[in-house]
Amino acid sequence: MTTQIQTPLRGKVTLAGVLRSEAIRMFSLKSTGILIALSIVLYVGIAVIATWAIGSLLQDMSDPSQMEGMGTMSQPGFASETLGSGLVFNQLILGVLGVLLFSGEFTTGSAVSTFLASPQRLRVMTAKIIFTVVLTGLTQLVSTLLAFIIAKPVAENYNLTLEFSSSSFQSVLWYGTLAVIMAALIGLALGVLLRSSAGGITVLAAVFFVLPIITAIFGSYVDWLPNVSAFLPDQLGLSLATPLSAPSDLELWQQLLGVAGWIIVPLALGAVLLAKRDIK
Amino acid sequence: MIQAQQLTKTYGSKTVVDQVSFTVQPGQVTGFLGPNGAGKSTTMRMIVGLAAPTQGQVLVNNRDFKKSKHPITEVGTLLEAKSVHKSLTPSSHLRSIAATAGLPSSRVSEVLELTGLTGVRRKKIGGFSLGMGQRLGIATALLGDPQVLILDEPVNGLDPEGVAWVRNLARQQAAAGKTVFISSHLMSEMAQTADHLIVIGRGRIMADAPISEFIDNGLAQTIVKSSDIEVLMNALSSQGVQLRRIDAQTLEVTGPDSEVIGRRALETGVALSELRPLQRTLEDAYMELTRDAVEYHSNIVAENSGGK
Structure with missing residues (x-):
């Protein structure tokens, strides 16, 4: 038995090393693959079913633009926006992935190993942020592109226009991806703030599903509430990616500022607390 | 070398570690002995930067470990068995840690072999026994072939063969000039392993001396x-x-x-x-030292039986 090795190990910690470490760990966990597969299948499935439903609905009507509330449906960009129907689900699913990415460290105690291997805590957090952005961003891009490829023949069957280069589809593609990245980073921040998977997922679901309902219910009584609801992360995402079906009173820069706020504030709070609190 | 100066940790109104100062020298095994709840683990967590001292400071090789650029080749740490994601395998866990510091995967195979985990390297850690978890923890600590080895209760849950193995390992590492700091609540274990003892009770250092001094004054x-x-x-x-x-x-x-x-x-x-x-055993000396410092007493205390 020997513990000595001939050439001493150097072992310098780098951001790239921590990133590689994150990737090895996350891809060794089943939950990562399950959540990514689930988000792609759900997103593509909803997009295709929605395209089919809209198509058959429009076909049954002689002139939809004459019907009340159906005006937007006949607009050329609407078919593209239909592809973004599953956006909130992907925000939630990949948001959960974000939560688990950090909360898992604390619920399993692996934070001890992680921060012994890289005692600079913010470097670990930076690596997790990069990993989250790349992983969830790619997942959303792939989901949207797959949805486009599979929904295109369905749309053509009903004479709906689905143009890759149209501004509507580009919005769904890029702003949809931004919306998902935002959700995943909110999840990541909740994971490090609450250090609990259940807690993080609950709060995430509350932000995306419960807050919009509350603001909708009380919106008619309280004047400023509708303005708040426009800044909720689900609304920001929808109004950026699918402006025809989810119109917003906000200017583009205001929407982007809102997204930036939802990304930066929770993460900054998480970073401060991560640096300060003891690792258990 | 580990140097603690006036190291203090309080949680609320409870002082867990109380102005502790000591030096752990390289080239020997230093035992860190104390009853449960005496502050051993908290002290070790402060050494490696997982817990922030309320007061005082601790240096590892004259540096703050939190600023170390080569953390796992500098300090190998075992704090608690199974501080690992349960769905991982020993192989993926160690590869992930090795990647952080850019260590070759051949080193992962080496420590797996060394700790006898090669056979289970693809098994889920969640199903491991305490002893296996402990071996994995030791494998993790040894991964960077570190200059300083900090092991918190390393023999917990190990079978006799494993206990002897840890003892050998500690002695070997010390002989190679490394700093070895091992905590235990069992004097009998330390008596066979350590060259030097630091005894802690209720967060205070009660003794800090070569092990020979703990056995009676030659009488x-x-x-x-x-x-x-x-x-x-x-x-x-x-x-x-x-x-x-x-x-x-x-x-x-x-x-x-x-x-x-x-x-x-x-x-x-x-x-x-x-x-x-x-023979006044080390055990007797330890009992005497910590009698008043034991956090959790059992009601019936066995009388010192003497000869061994």
């Missing part, structure tokens, strides 16, 4: 039984030794060893029915 104690005990007492007292009468036939002699006493008895013609050297 032998012997229990002697005889029906002619008074005669023997007279014969022995001339030597200026401490005699303590325990009962009509029993005497406790401090000073001369059993051989001297036996010869003296022969010379005076006293028949002995018992001549038993009392």
